[in-house]
Amino acid sequence: MERFRTPWPHAPTHQLSQSGTYFVTAGTYQKVHHFRRPERLSVLQRGLLKVTQDFGWHLEAWAVFSNHYHFVGHSPAGVAGASSLSQMLGVLHVKTAGWVNRLDRAPGRQVWHNFWETRLTYQKSYLARLNYVHQNPVKHGLVPVANQYPWCSAAWFERTASPAMVKSIYRFQVDRLGVLDEFDPVVESGEANPKRQSTGALHDATARFWSATRTTTRTKRRLFTRP
Numbered sequence: 001m002e003r004f005r006t007p008w009p010h011a012p013t014h015q016l017s018q019s020g021t022y023f024v025t026a027g028t029y030q031k032v033h034h035f036r037r038p039e040r041l042s043v044l045q046r047g048l049l050k051v052t053q054d055f056g057w058h059l060e061a062w063a064v065f066s067n068h069y070h071f072v073g074h075s076p077a078g079v080a081g082a083s084s085l086s087q088m089l090g091v092l093h094v095k096t097a098g099w100v101n102r103l104d105r106a107p108g109r110q111v112w113h114n115f116w117e118t119r120l121t122y123q124k125s126y127l128a129r130l131n132y133v134h135q136n137p138v139k140h141g142l143v144p145v146a147n148q149y150p151w152c153s154a155a156w157f158e159r160t161a162s163p164a165m166v167k168s169i170y171r172f173q174v175d176r177l178g179v180l181d182e183f184d185p186v187v188e189s190g191e192a193n194p195k196r197q198s199t200g201a202l203h204d205a206t207a208r209f210w211s212a213t214r215t216t217t218r219t220k221r222r223l224f225t226r227p
């Protein structure tokens with residue numbers, strides 16, 4: 001049995017939330033592929049799911065890559081969406097940057113660059129962006145079918161939502177959304193197969209990292225400049 005489980009979100013609601021529903025993209029500095037190896041992608045995915053859970057965000061779609069990530073999520077009630085977002089991603093970026101810099105013996109190196117958020121207020125544009133994020137590994141040419149990519153929400157979505165809902169979301173066109181997404185991510189050694197990458201060593205590395213990581217709403221540090 002795994003000691004540390006990935007904190008998968010609850011079943012998606014597919015409703016815009018009153019407090020704010022956001023589409024967020026964050027990229028590494030100069031689009032460097034700091035997370036190109038499977039275990040690094042797993043740590044980044046697990047970190048994203050953990051900080052969002054800790055900060056009361058409800059994710060409905062996410063996709064994590066070697067040099068960027070996207071998600072669609074509902075901000076918590078009673079908290080101003082944008083300020084909570086900045087604080088939350090600050091925690092994620094400090095922790096993951098510190099981790100890869102230790103692995104690469106590159107203390108102080110800037111790992112993350114900006115993040116961009118769009119508040120979604122129309123049901124159709126919201127559902128289209130959900131599909132955009134689920135399908136993003138296919139857009140980036142990493143897998144032929146999104147559920148084969150272990151570091152995105154497609155497989156989780158397909159097992160959590162009803163077949164009718166999956167069909168209806170997957171029908172949304174995503175090629176004309178105008179999302180800035182010129183990152184060309186990679187996965188080192190081509191191990192985009194969950195059976196092959198799901199090793200004990202990988203789980204141990206991921207578990208050790210996130211068990212040593214406490215996220216807190218008291219963190220005030222901002223690492224980003226907004227566009």
Ligand code: NI
Pocket residue numbers: 068070136140181183
């Ligand atoms: Ni992308």
